[in-house]
Amino acid sequence: MSDAIHDGPEADVTLVREELFSLCRRVLMRHGFSEPHVEAVSDALVAAEMDGSRSHGLYRLLGFIDTLKNGAVVPDAEPVVEDAAPSVVKVDANGGFSPYAFRQSVPALVTKAKASGIAILAVNHCVHGTALWVEIERLTREGLVAIACNPTQSYMAPHGGRAPLLGTNPIAFGWPRLNADPYVFDFATSAIARGDIELYRRQGKEMPLGWGVGRDGNPTQEPGEVLDHGAMLPFGEHKGSALAIMIELIAGPLIGDMLSVESSEHDQGRGSLPYHGELIIAMDPARITGSAAPQHMLRSERLFELVQQQGARLSSQRRYQARRRHHEQGVTLSRALYEDILRLTT
């Protein structure tokens, strides 16, 4: 194997960006993914790992390969981009992972948003497992304001309910800034990420109240009870629940794709990454306010300054800090994860 390994304390492994990328590539190529999928998925996973997101970083390779072994993703799917309407691009991922489909359809989305002021990209029939903020950032680099969201699988009860129905339905937003990293947020509409509940279970710890209900529909602090018999809960009570329902609808039936409950049925208990659609909306400030756009966009700098002046944190700042640190120092993976991934290269 060609990756240079630097053994850290407790035998953890520190890799620089190129090494992470090469490791990803080897795993995906070994399992028969076509070159554009290898490229696009590796880019997305390494970007997340560099940003300090363990859950959406190289760890995801394990789930990706499981999903492949389940027959739940097409490793060489060719996305088909369709010019569906003046402000609508659709891309049929044909059962492949989403990053390649996204990459193939971005130019058409950018063109339409810049021509019309606003445009939709509907990614259909994809398997989704990468972070939305990576896609959002790509669009802010074009000077566009963007919103992305997708259903997942039935993990969460609606507010006031007791059984899994809604997905953890993430929503992400991006706002380009002149001489700064874009303002980006990306969060699940569940009270907490599913991975965090899994962590509590592995550590045998009780969770805070409000994250989930047990089989009887009553609040519980037992992670296993939520994951195996109960349901997660939305963030922000009825408001977060309403947003999760909105995402089910606009990134599901509106674009001719699955609700979380349909995606769960499609999975037939295999535990694969969710198969469904994704909705991206891109807006062009220059097409909306014309030559005054740069001046209006700068007004937002005052808002960001005032947020930070009072000691609040801007979404995504921690990610950018991690990114800079990891560019300098590399990323440290646990020995266990590193070996799990290495095993997938043989």
Added chain:
Amino acid sequence: MSDAIHDGPEADVTLVREELFSLCRRVLMRHGFSEPHVEAVSDALVAAEMDGSRSHGLYRLLGFIDTLKNGAVVPDAEPVVEDAAPSVVKVDANGGFSPYAFRQSVPALVTKAKASGIAILAVNHCVHGTALWVEIERLTREGLVAIACNPTQSYMAPHGGRAPLLGTNPIAFGWPRLNADPYVFDFATSAIARGDIELYRRQGKEMPLGWGVGRDGNPTQEPGEVLDHGAMLPFGEHKGSALAIMIELIAGPLIGDMLSVESSEHDQGRGSLPYHGELIIAMDPARITGSAAPQHMLRSERLFELVQQQGARLSSQRRYQARRRHHEQGVTLSRALYEDILRLTT
């Protein structure tokens, strides 16, 4: 006066829809609003009152007339609709209340959304005080899926902050249904409406924790401390806070209009209703999924059914129930409110 009055228990006053409408009209005409403003504002306020929303119903007339007396709204403003881009309609409300500007620009928005698949309506330079769901419902009647949002004034601290900066920034969503009232939600991104905190103050009660902070930036249960010296808090911690910031940006600088902090400065402490912009996004299912649209839209019925089957409530159902009840029985206003409004007709 011509309104038929039925004295209820405790001398409260019950009015049928036409009486509410005529009362609104008399107040607005008496104060010199032009006929289209009288019409559009009355429609919006009566719709909210009929739906059981005290805060956005006829009670608002008091604030509307105060705002007029402050010189903070133009009673005969003529909105100017601009075809700004293939998927962008802009309407300059020219300092008037928003309902007339909205009404004038809806046909262009509908045409563009149906031609392009998605379109924006930017309402600029308006005074906003009516409920977003009324506008959203108007668009669902055209078969469109719609999202609306606007900043307000600096009432709320960002999550982790301590001072007023963000607005209570409402967001509303609507989804048309075949043989049922549309699925609509409309909520502030603050933990609780400002009016509810005012109610606690009037009643001399302590509020639950989590609604606001005092002048020192620490959590308080004293309503007066929050309203006069402190700040409201967002719903759902950092997630609600991020959404409120998104709304500041997309219904502010993106459409060339004010942030909440700018709207507060513009008000110069007069306590008028907020002057700012509003963003509406409309999407046409038929343009996105073509002839399969009706069949896809019907899939959402299963989601609504499953939500209700587990005992959860669909947003807006309470409003529709109130609407039907009030159509049959009329709306009861408190004697005090009724007399306050009557005073504005003389």
